[in-house]
Amino acid sequence: MGQRISKGVKNLLTEANKSIETISALEATELLNSEEHIFIDLRDMKELKRQGKIPGAFLCPRGILEFCIDPESPLHKEIFNEDKKYVFYCASGGRSALAAKTASDMGLSPVCHIEGGFSAWKKATNDIEELPQ
Numbered sequence: 001m002g003q004r005i006s007k008g009v010k011n012l013l014t015e016a017n018k019s020i021e022t023i024s025a026l027e028a029t030e031l032l033n034s035e036e037h038i039f040i041d042l043r044d045m046k047e048l049k050r051q052g053k054i055p056g057a058f059l060c061p062r063g064i065l066e067f068c069i070d071p072e073s074p075l076h077k078e079i080f081n082e083d084k085k086y087v088f089y090c091a092s093g094g095r096s097a098l099a100a101k102t103a104s105d106m107g108l109s110p111v112c113h114i115e116g117g118f119s120a121w122k123k124a125t126n127d128i129e130e131l132p133q
Contacts, residue, residue, distance in 0.1 A: 013094060016101035021112035025124035028087060028114045032056070032127065038079060042090045042099050043118065052128040054089065054121055062095045069106055080108060089114040089121065 023031075031037045032055065039057035041048065048059065058079050060068050067075035080086075086108060088096040096113035103111050114120060122128065 009094070013097055016097040020097065020100040020104055021110070022093075022097070022115045023087070023112050024115055025120035028054075028089075028121065029125050029127070031085075031087060035084075037085050037087050038082065039087045039089065040099075041118075042088060042095050047091060049131050049133055051118065051122075052130045054118070055127055055129040057089075057129075062090065062099055065099050066102060066106065069103055069108055086111045087114065088112070090117045092119050093117040 028039075032039070039054050041053045041057040041059050042062040042065065043051075043053075044061050044063075045059075053059070058077075060077065064075055067073040068077040069080045070076055071081065086100075086103065088100045088103070088111065090096040090099070093113065093116050096117055100111045100113040116123075
């Protein structure tokens with residue numbers, strides 16, 4: 001008998017989106033130059049090199065986010081110890097919704113994520129920072 005998954009991705013995303021703040025790409029563009037916000041790019045390096053990123057965003061691949069947030073982890077990043085609002089994004093909004101919920105559950109606050117992710121950002125603005133190949 002195979003595995004029986006009791007809670008699928010759709011359920012996880014529904015729960016995450018009910019408990020965290022979601023902002024539009026247009027709202028995010030208004031926050032970009034604010035000193036009160038930190039943009040966190042959760043995509044992997046292949047995605048970043050291929051597409052670029054939101055200017056000034058901190059790169060933290062989704063797979064190590066919890067380790068970077070936790071001050072007791074050897075991978076902790078001091079950027080997660082600032083008194084600012086964290087704006088998470090990924091390619092289309094799924095990973096960032098789950099990441100924002102996890103970050104919030106860990107005690108990082110306040111957090112939100114960009115609905116539609118980097119794809120929505122590109123449609124809303126031309127502000128993209130290219131990464132060296």
